[in-house]
Amino acid sequence: MSFTPAEWSLIASATVAILMVGSLHVRVNLFGYCVLTVLISLATMFSAIDHHETSMFYLAGAIALLKGISIPLFLYWIIGKLKLGSDSGAVLSAPLAMHLNIGLTIMSYFLVSEFPVPLGELRTWVGAMAAISMVLTGIVLMLIRRLAISQIIGFLVLENGIYIFALTQTRGMPLIIEMGVVLDVLVGVMIAGLLMFRIQSSFEHIDVSKLTDLRD
Amino acid sequence: MNPSLISSLCLTTALMALPTLFFRKANSVALSLLTLMFSLLLSALVVATAIDARWAAPAWLSVGSFPMTFQLDNLSVAFILLLTVLASAVALFSPGYLKHFDETVNRGLYWASFLVFVSSMALVVLSADAVTFLVFWELMSISSGALVATNHQNHSVQKASLIYLGATRVATGFLAGGFLWMHSLTNSWAFQDWHFITNASAQLGASTSGAHFAAFLIFIGFAIKAGIWPFHLWLPYAYPAAPCTVSSLMSAVSKIALYGLIRILVLGDLDSPILGYLAIFLGTISAFWGVLFALIQTDLKKTLAYSSVENVGLILLAIGVCLVAKTNGLLSVAAIALSAGLFHAIGHGVFKALMFLGVGTVQCATHTSRIGHLGGLLKKMPTTSTCFLVGAMAICALPPLNGFMGKWMLYQSLMQNTWLSGSPVGAGVSLSVICVLALVGGLSIACFANAFSVSFLGEPRSSSAARAFEGDIGSSCAQVFLAALCLALGLFAVPVIGFLKPICDAALHSDTTVAATIHFSLSSVLIVFTSLFALIYLLILKPSKVRRGIIWECGFGSVSARAQVTADSFAQPIARIFNKLLSYSVTCEIEGSDRRHFPERITVAPHTASHIERRIYQPFLKLISFIARSLAKLQSGSIHLYLVYLCVTLIALLIVGRSF
Numbered sequence: 030m031s032f033t034p035a036e037w038s039l040i041a042s043a044t045v046a047i048l049m050v051g052s053l054h055v056r057v058n059l060f061g062y063c064v065l066t067v068l069i070s071l072a073t074m075f076s077a078i079d080h081h082e083t084s085m086f087y088l089a090g091a092i093a094l095l096k097g098i099s100i101p102l103f104l105y106w107i108i109g110k111l112k113l114g115s116d117s118g119a120v121l122s123a124p125l126a127m128h129l130n131i132g133l134t135i136m137s138y139f140l141v142s143e144f145p146v147p148l149g150e151l152r153t154w155v156g157a158m159a160a161i162s163m164v165l166t167g168i169v170l171m172l173i174r175r176l177a178i179s180q181i182i183g184f185l186v187l188e189n190g191i192y193i194f195a196l197t198q199t200r201g202m203p204l205i206i207e208m209g210v211v212l213d214v215l216v217g218v219m220i221a222g223l224l225m226f227r228i229q230s231s232f233e234h235i236d237v238s239k240l241t242d243l244r245d
Numbered sequence: 246m247n248p249s250l251i252s253s254l255c256l257t258t259a260l261m262a263l264p265t266l267f268f269r270k271a272n273s274v275a276l277s278l279l280t281l282m283f284s285l286l287l288s289a290l291v292v293a294t295a296i297d298a299r300w301a302a303p304a305w306l307s308v309g310s311f312p313m314t315f316q317l318d319n320l321s322v323a324f325i326l327l328l329t330v331l332a333s334a335v336a337l338f339s340p341g342y343l344k345h346f347d348e349t350v351n352r353g354l355y356w357a358s359f360l361v362f363v364s365s366m367a368l369v370v371l372s373a374d375a376v377t378f379l380v381f382w383e384l385m386s387i388s389s390g391a392l393v394a395t396n397h398q399n400h401s402v403q404k405a406s407l408i409y410l411g412a413t414r415v416a417t418g419f420l421a422g423g424f425l426w427m428h429s430l431t432n433s434w435a436f437q438d439w440h441f442i443t444n445a446s447a448q449l450g451a452s453t454s455g456a457h458f459a460a461f462l463i464f465i466g467f468a469i470k471a472g473i474w475p476f477h478l479w480l481p482y483a484y485p486a487a488p489c490t491v492s493s494l495m496s497a498v499s500k501i502a503l504y505g506l507i508r509i510l511v512l513g514d515l516d517s518p519i520l521g522y523l524a525i526f527l528g529t530i531s532a533f534w535g536v537l538f539a540l541i542q543t544d545l546k547k548t549l550a551y552s553s554v555e556n557v558g559l560i561l562l563a564i565g566v567c568l569v570a571k572t573n574g575l576l577s578v579a580a581i582a583l584s585a586g587l588f589h590a591i592g593h594g595v596f597k598a599l600m601f602l603g604v605g606t607v608q609c610a611t612h613t614s615r616i617g618h619l620g621g622l623l624k625k626m627p628t629t630s631t632c633f634l635v636g637a638m639a640i641c642a643l644p645p646l647n648g649f650m651g652k653w654m655l656y657q658s659l660m661q662n663t664w665l666s667g668s669p670v671g672a673g674v675s676l677s678v679i680c681v682l683a684l685v686g687g688l689s690i691a692c693f694a695n696a697f698s699v700s701f702l703g704e705p706r707s708s709s710a711a712r713a714f715e716g717d718i719g720s721s722c723a724q725v726f727l728a729a730l731c732l733a734l735g736l737f738a739v740p741v742i743g744f745l746k747p748i749c750d751a752a753l754h755s756d757t758t759v760a761a762t763i764h765f766s767l768s769s770v771l772i773v774f775t776s777l778f779a780l781i782y783l784l785i786l787k788p789s790k791v792r793r794g795i796i797w798e799c800g801f802g803s804v805s806a807r808a809q810v811t812a813d814s815f816a817q818p819i820a821r822i823f824n825k826l827l828s829y830s831v832t833c834e835i836e837g838s839d840r841r842h843f844p845e846r847i848t849v850a851p852h853t854a855s856h857i858e859r860r861i862y863q864p865f866l867k868l869i870s871f872i873a874r875s876l877a878k879l880q881s882g883s884i885h886l887y888l889v890y891l892c893v894t895l896i897a898l899l900i901v902g903r904s905f
Contacts, residue, residue, distance in 0.1 A: 119885055136896075143903040161899065168895065172888040180884070241882035 035075035036155040039193060042068035043159040046166040046186055047134065050173070051127040054115045055108055058170075058182050059101050066097035069189055073196060084204040092192075095211050100185065100218050107222050108178065111229055116176045119238055126173045130166055137161035156197025163190030177225050177235040181218060188214055248298035251290050252315045252371060255364040256302070258283050259384070262360030268353040273340035276356040277719075280336035280363065284329040287367060291317065291325050296747075299373060313380075314435065316373035319747040320512075323587065324370045324504050327594045330730065331497050332363045334723040335490045338602050341717035342490055345609045349396055350488070362388040362494065366501055374434040375424040378505075382420070386413040386470075389498060392491040393483050405486030412469055412479035416502075419466030426459035436508060441515040457517045460510055464520060471502035473561055474531035475857050477554045481538070484550035485614075489605030492546065493598035499557050500590045506564055511583065511752050518572050522674065524565025529678050531558025532685045537823055540692040541816045541853055545604045545614045548696050549597065552640060555689065556593040559655065560586045562678065566658050571753060575665050580749040580757035582658035587745050589651030592734055596639040596648060599727035603633035606720050607700070610713040616812040618707040619700035625713040630701045632724035637693040639731045642686060644774040647734035653770065654742075656682065688819065695815040704806040736771070813851050820851070828854045 032040070042065045049061035070093035077085035121129065141157045167187025171180050192210070228235050265271055294317055302313035339359075343350055365384040372378035390413065394406035427439050441456040465476075472480040480499075484492045510520075535554030542548040563586030570579035606629045607622065608614050623630040639646035642653075656679065663675040705711035715721065734741060749757045798804045820829045830852050837845035879890075 137899075140899050140903055164895070165892070168888055168892045172885055172892065237884045240884070 032155060033075065033079065035072045035079065038068045038072040038075065039156055039159040039197070042066075042072070042189075042193075043134065043162045043166075046163050046170075046189075047127060047130045049182075049186070050130050050166060050170055051123050053118055053123050055113050055176065055178055055182075056105070058116075058179065059104055059108070062182055062185060063097055063101040065186065066101075066189060067093055069193060070097055072193075076196065088204055088207050091208060091211055095215050096185070096189075100215060103218065103222060104178065104181065107225060111178075111225070111235065113176065113178060113235075116174045116179050119173055119175045121173045123173070126169055130162075130169055133165045133169070134158070134162040137165065156193060160190050160194035160197060163187070163193060166190070175236045175238050177221075177228060177237055180237060181221050181225075185214070185218070248294045248315070248317055249300045249302070251287065251294060251317065252300070252302055252313075252368065254283070254287060254290060255367045255371070259361050259364040259368075262357045262364075265353050265357040265360070269351050271353040271356055273343050273352055273356070276352075276360075277336045277340050280356075280360060281333050283360070283363070284333040284336065288326055288329040291322055291329075296322065311376050311434075313377040314373040315368075315371040315377070316437075317371065318751070319744065320504070320508060320587075320751075321370045323591060323745065323748070324500065325367055327500065327591050328363065328366055328370070328497055330727075331494060331594060331598050334598060334602065334727050335359075335494050337719045337723040337726075338605065339490050341720045342488065342605050342609060346396070346488070349398055351395075354391065355395055355488075358388045358391040359491075359494075362392060366497065369501055370504060373436060375428065375436065376434050378436075379417070379421060379424065383417060385498065385501070386410075386417065389413075389491070389495055392495075393487040395488050395491065396486070399486075402486040405482040408479050409483040412476070416466045416469035419462050419469065420505075423459045423462030423464075423466060426462065427456065430455055430459065436513070439509065439513045441510060441513045441517070443516065457515075457520065460513075460515050460517060460520060463509055464506065464524070467502040467506045468527065468561070471499045471506075471557045471561070472531075472554050473527050473557060474534045474554065475861070477531060477535070478855075478858060478862060480554055481547055481550045484553065485544060485546035489546070489601045489608060492549070493601035493605075496553055496597040496601065497594050499553060500560075500594050503557065503560050503564070503586070503590055506561075507583070507587070507748075507752075511564060511567060512748075514754075515568055516572050518569055521565050521568035521572060524561050524568060525674060525678060526565075528558045528560070528562030528565055529681050531555065532562065533681055533688075534558075536685050536688040536692055537826065538855075540688060540695065541813075541820050541827060541829070541851070543616050543812050545607070545616055545619075545696060545700060546601075548616075548692065549600055549604065552689070552692065553593075553597060555685065556589065556597070556640070559652070559682075559685075560590050560593070562682075563589065563655050563658070566655075566662060566675075567752070569671065570658070570662055570666075573666060573668075573671065575662065576753050576755055576757060578658050578661045578665060579753055581654055581661065583749050583752055584742050584745050585651055585654035585658055587748065588654060588738065588742065589648075591741075592639070592647035592651045592731075595727055595734065596636045596646075596731050599724060599731065600633060600636040600640070602720065602724050602727065603629050603636060606716040606724070607713070609716055609720075611707075611709045613707075613709065616696065616699050619705070619710050620703045620707075620806065620809065621701075621705040621710060622713055623701045626715045628715060628721045629724060632728040633701065634697060635728040635731055637697050639735070641690045641693050644778070645735045645771050646731050647738070648731075649771075649774075650735055650738040652682075652686070691816075691819060695812055699810065699812045699815060703809045706806050706809065738771075813849075817851065820853070826856070828852075828856060 045061050045065045045068065049058050049065070052058060052061070070089045073085055073089035073092060077083070077089060138158050140161060141154045164187050167183050167185075167190055170183030170186055172183075174180060174183065192207075225235055228240075232240070265276065296318055298317045300315055302315065336359075339355075343352060343355065362385060365381045365388060368381040369378060369385055372381060390406055390410045393409050394402060396402045397406070424434075428434055431438050431440075433439070439456075441460045443454055443457060469476040484495065487495065515521075532555045535551045535556070535558055539548045539551035539555060542551060563582045567579045567582035567586065570576075570582060604614055606626065607619065610622075610626060611619060613619070635646065639648040642648040642651075659675045659679050659682070663672045663679070666672050666675065705713070746757065796804055817831070820827055824830070832848075832850050832852065834848045835844045835846075836848075837843060881887075
């Protein structure tokens with residue numbers, strides 16, 4: 030099997046995402062997200078080199094800067110403020126969830142092989158597999174965590190999966206749209222972080238499994 | 246005359262009416278004049294425009310990217326004229342009526358909904374394609390829903406408007422389903438391209454397989470909106486809850502639903518005998534059921550509502566006879582039936598509106614519409630009573646009023662169908678329908694004899710009835726106008742039927758000769774019957790001198806006005822005959838130490854219940870709310886559970902999606 034550098038970095042990012050499921054420490058998870066996003070930015074850069082598209086270089090830079098550095102820094106600051114250590118976990122234990130995730134990745138491999146998409150040079154099955162696997166990983170991450178901050182990290186992983194799918198299957202969207210999405214995520218995380226302060230001050234915890242009384 | 250003026254006029258009126266919403270204390274007289282002007286202008290435009298015009302609305306008014314198209318033929322002209330007549334009468338009547346409900350009624354809301362309602366009804370009648378039709382149909386339903394909820398502080402009104410809105414939603418759902426189906430079959434939204442033919446013939450043209458199912462959906466949709474049994478349930482809730490002015494206009498709405506049936510199914514050459522017989526069956530049952538329940542009501546508005554079920558049933562029956570006869574090739578029978586249906590639709594629109602306005606005046610004067618609290622109004626309110634009597638006579642089909650002509654033609658078509666149909670099934674059905682119709686006629690006379698005699702004759706049963714007074718000049722004008730129209734439509738039925746002839750020609754693709762075949766008989770029948778009634782009155786019921794005497798009161802002391810015959814006691818003998826259908830029972834409680842000879846208090850109360858409501862609709866609604874409550878458990882509030890739903894859905898979609 031010979032993969033391009035872009036494909037290698039995508040595989041690596043999907044692996045990092047699975048490893049994130051195995052740890053309950055919020056800071057470790059955040060570091061994992063940081064690594065994962067930088068890997069995706071690298072993949073974007075590699076495919077930019079392959080296809081000689083300068084606009085994708087800017088995109089790779091923006092992803093590394095905004096999603097890979099700013100957001101983790103912001104979340105790191107929140108973790109420090111709220112004095113969060115590790116998540117107590119919900120639904121499944123972490124090792125079990127990690128194995129479940131490996132199963133899901135294998136499933137996405139089989140799914141991708143039957144996808145009706147024409148698999149051209151860039152539209153690789155590896156990219157699609159990494160994308161679907163990462164979307165499912167993001168959902169599992171949100172599913173097995175209690176703290177609101179872990180929900181945010183899980184959502185960011187999910188969003189990365191969607192970005193990878195767009196990158197590998199459609200040769201990337203126009204630069205302006207991608208930039209818009211990146212900024213949206215940034216603003217979304219800002220708002221979620223501020224909301225977390227409010228939840229902490231009114232409920233004295235940010236455990237989402239205890240927020241069930243809020244339904245109508 | 247440019248026909249697009251008509252649609253522009255209606256659309257501008259609807260738009261102009263909207264700002265009125267914000268004026269809670271809008272000036273009723275000015276708005277009434279505006280409505281009158283609109284009605285007059287609309288009818289003048291319609292009369293001046295060449296028949297069989299087709300046009301499209303200006304591009305900026307299109308629905309999304311869909312061009313609205315309109316048409317004007319004799320059918321739409323007939324219904325628009327009916328609508329404008331009713332709208333002007335109600336507009337004349339409204340200011341005086343609203344004055345009595347000043348504290349509770351938001352006049353801005355009332356008039357805005359009223360204008361939107363009238364103009365959207367006109368636009369429904371003008372629509373030439375399904376999308377335009379549905380858009381204005383919805384506008385009509387919503388504005389009439391707002392009108393039903395005029396007195397929304399009242400709990401029963403809230404319930405009624407909810408039921409009404411629910412019924413209109415279901416009706417629109419069926420209609421939209423049928424329209425979409427027809428669109429997929431014919432690839433066109435225009436009504437003129439829709440042909441509900443499954444057996445191709447040289448006369449009717451190409452066939453469209455599967456059109457009967459679409460026709461069935463459309464039929465059900467219109468049947469719900471028209472209030473046909475067993476979908477009539479919203480009617481006895483909505484009509485009494487709405488102000489009388491609104492009820493009288495809404496009786497025109499059920500005509501719009503029947504207009505839709507004629508426009509789409511009859512003019513679309515529906516050749517399904519099953520649907521034809523279904524229409525006959527449902528129409529007959531509605532007529533019988535409606536009049537039976539009308540008889541036992543103790544509220545004038547409810548009586549009128551149930552009587553609407555009866556009359557709409559009669560019209561549907563006529564449409565069914567027309568469909569069946571047309572399928573069998575009996576074109577003359579079909580033409581008579583269709584004329585009967587159209588004529589009765591117009592006639593019923595007029596006399597039902599008249600009677601609702603009469604009840605409105607009574608309500609203003611006595612603050613009640615319960616028959617048991619009225620009585621002796623003939624002396625206090627002579628104009629209203631006379632007009633109500635004319636309406637009641639018309640609804641009982643007494644000559645020379647318009648109700649008689651419609652029913653006469655209906656009987657004619659059924660009898661001719663019995664002789665000419667040739668098949669034992671057709672003859673048997675027509676014959677048994679004639680029998681049921683005769684029963685319905687008798688029951689409706691009993692019903693309105695009850696309603697009129699108990700509320701307008703005798704002595705007042707309550708102090709408010711004793712203090713009753715005639716309504717203002719506007720309300721009297723409106724009622725006299727409609728009563729005169731009842732008489733005129735009856736006397737000049739032949740020209741009206743001549744006007745309806747092109748509709749029959751278009752529906753049957755041949756030169757029908759309704760007017761010629763029943764022209765002579767109609768006039769002669771009219772003369773014979775009218776003179777017969779006069780003879781009976783003069784010879785047998787001789788108007789003799791009034792004798793005054795003292796009543797023997799069985800030693801109980803002076804007899805109060807409450808000792809008169811009540812609506813309940815009037816209806817009791819008939820209700821007892823049909824007590825299984827009505828689940829009718831009377832409880833009688835006598836209190837007092839020596840109950841046998843010196844009762845202190847006697848309470849007699851009749852009880853009825855609607856089988857359909859209790860046995861079918863209630864369990865069905867319970868099932869729906871049970872399912873809804875079970876589904877609500879999905880909303881647990883737990884983010885983790887929501888994520889599980891998300892994950893499962895995503896994986897399922899991926900697995901399903903891979904094979905496509």
